[in-house]
Amino acid sequence: MSTRRLIGILTGRTALVVLLIFWLFPVYWLILTAFKLKVDIQSSDPVWIVTPVLDNFIWLQQNFTFDPLKHSLIVVFLSVAIATLLGAPMAYALARFPFKQRDDVEFWVISTRMLPPEALIIPYYVIMIHIHLINTVTGLTIIYSAINLPVIVWILLAFYRMMPASTEEAARIDGCSLWSAYFRIVIPMSASSIVAAALIIWIMTWNEFFFSFVLTSSNTTLPVEVASFLANGFNPQYGPMAAAGLILTIPPLLIAFFGRQYLIRGIQGLAGGEAR
Amino acid sequence: MKVEGQPAPVALGAERSRARRAPRRSIDERRWIVPLPGFILLALATFPPFFYALYLSLFNFDNQAKIATQFVWLQNYGTILSTSRSLHAFGETLVISFQSTLFSIVFGFAIALLIQRYAPRLDTWLLILFLLPMIISPVVAALNFSLLLNTLYGPIDQVLYGFTHNVIAWTDTPFLATEVIVMNQVWQSTPFAILLFYSGLQSLPTEALEAARVDGAQGFTFLWLITIPLMRSIVIVTVLFEFLLASAQFTPTQLLTSGGPGNATESIALYIYRVGIAETGSISLAAAAGVIALIVTVIIATIWVKTTKAKDLYGIERDAVWGEADA
Structure with a gap:
């Protein structure tokens, strides 16, 4: 019973975390793109993490x-x-x-x-x-x-x-x-x-x-x-x-x-x- | 019968009683002065535009002089109800609204339930994180999805390309374009459902839940037969609210698909903007479409208000209203 319960809780929390990651991914991608260089934005493979640069803000x-x-x-x-x-x-x-x-x-x-x-x-x-x-x-x-x-x-x-x-x-x-x-x-x-x-x-x-x-x-x-x-x-x-x-x-x-x-x-x- | 110089006895009596109760009455008689400006602004912002829209919809409109010229009875309504483009706009709005409402309700309920069951201590933080899409401007949401779904540089296409070796052009077929709009709408409007359902779950009567558990209800049976019926009015309100939100959407259709391909994803708001202002300037036609949209909305809104007035949305009784006794 208690093992089942534990598994249940773990599954529920994992589901929450996964959902949250998908849910907020668009926001993450927006922030990421804002701090990317043009080369990284237009690369043919997705770039998931960058060192932030302010080029886009300066351009604005x-x-x-x-x-x-x-x-x-x-x-x-x-x-x-x-x-x-x-x-x-x-x-x-x-x-x-x-x-x-x-x-x-x-x-x-x-x-x-x-x-x-x-x-x-x-x-x-x-x-x-x-x-x-x-x-x-x-x-x-x-x-x-x-x-x-x-x-x-x-x-x-x-x-x-x-x-x-x-x-x-x-x-x-x-x-x-x-x-x-x-x-x-x-x-x-x-x-x-x-x-x-x-x-x-x-x-x-x-x-x-x-x-x-x-x-x-x-x-x-x-x-x-x-x-x-x-x-x-x-x-x-x-x-x-x-x-x-x-x-x-x-x-x-x-x-x-x-x-x-x-x-x-x-x-x-x-x-x-x-x-x- | 009036005698000059001598006020009628009744008037005299009234005068006297008013004098006696002067301090309390005079304040209460002038109490409407404070809220009045608000009511006036609201009245000015709703009634004249509404009647003006009705008026415009019954006339032909001179787009140069910006005045109505010729009375044409219900001809504009006839045009709206017989042109394929406008009918398509109404139909497309219905399709988008139905899908968005359905997905928002399902996601919203699931997430609310997960938070309540598995992470009740973190509820404020989780709620606020799940709420973020709602407080982001629809413009930024559309911009997000255009970044994500870009066929060349978007991460979704790049990841999918690894599996399918096909480029998916999201906005090129009517079906996919509609789904993109729905996705955008669901992302932005689900938080509302999450929050409402979460408050609903919080305010369920614990005795009833306990009783059902003792009687042996479990899992989905419990959810379907106990939880959801207890939350009936919240579910109704959420469905109607989501539907209203989705049916008025303009930004994603304008910015993500520009109503395309062709006019496939043209919602009613976009239709009104384009026909009335952007393209041809048939203001009367757009006004007629607006009136029809308004009638549909008023029907939905009436059901909503009636439901919320059933007073136990969160199990709260209406408080006794001050002064009700002497009214």
Whole structure:
């Protein structure tokens, strides 16, 4: 019995390790390619390990501007800040204020989060042309804020539902107004959930490709710039492409390792509920 | 009957009672001021574009002036539902979504189960490592796979060449190209299933599991008859979420296969982008396709919301809502 058990555990763990190696191999290959010489990238036998060289990054630095990175940072930080500031009170109101059509309003907010981007892109595109916000950082910021809003509401709503109302009620009885109870009691209590939600939309916005690709051309963000390597057709510059891809991947990776608890909670929240 | 200079008695009474309860009521009456800007932004970002898309889809569109010109009833919808290219795009999206959902669910459940059974102490680290593909930009994912699957320099082809002595052109046949897209999608969306299933497994009621064990349930029987039924609502939510994710995918089809060979892997998102913006500029046609995609999504989303509202997604009861009693 105990030998069988031991074999079972060993098999299970081996399976996990093998799966993990396959799972992360694409990431390893990306990092490897980013630090390879062109000779190694275009060798006819696979090169599995190299001494890292920075040639590809230097090539990037010589041939590209920092504008896409700058646009990305501006758009992401602004839209995440706007969505979090506007979204947290919305979630609170939906969780705590009783009113007749609450279920309908809630359904509307949640359903906007599931709107397929391809259904919105055409009207957004035409509207942006008419209000002269096409190919601008401002236009992109507005759109991203609106897209991120329901995500924040969705994650925080689940949290506020789980949170007992008694603490706020005690504060109200002691003379706090509704919103000062919210800012002094509820926000500190829900800070970790707000951080989790904000990190999630930070990553989603940082990675976003579709809207940025369609709505901007010269004032574009980093993912679109990186993607332009692939669109180059014959003989793309694989080394610099991998290096650029790695630059795009570093911030989410840092978030994943340093904020892993938040990230896990945030992604669970994405599905409409947090685990305890 | 109103007498001038003398307010009606009812109004007077109301005035008095409002004055008495002034401090509490006035705050609660203005409580919507704080969340209101968010609701307005959301309303502006969803309703006008939606109705504008409906409007555009019923008209012909002048691509030079960027305005709708001529009312054509449902002609654009007719075109969408009778052109082979658009029907193929819908079909291809369905094929990709079904396959991605299936593989994501199977892989996700297996990995979640393995972590829970064999390495529960390392769960956070394992989860975060398995989650990595999800937090990587779809652009980088596509770029990864184009590196891996490159026919000349990609490691997969180079290793396979040793066995088969054949070069596999991954994006040259419709079948393989579709599978490449599915692979990319599965890699990126499985982490979500892993995480959901893992939380589901964690929150299963231990008494029920114990009871089933005592009754002699084991192995796959246990999994099939006890674990999965207990996780029913999580499974439903995950399936729907994976399906929605996959059906909206744009990046891999655009970057890995450019919809090719021919239009074989053109998903609905790519079709809308190409027909509406990139190629011909038939905005109305693209808008009509978007409306159809929207209707399909709304149906799926409704089922999802109804399921999550069944409130025991993680076995959590909805908390009593503040003020429900006096509403």
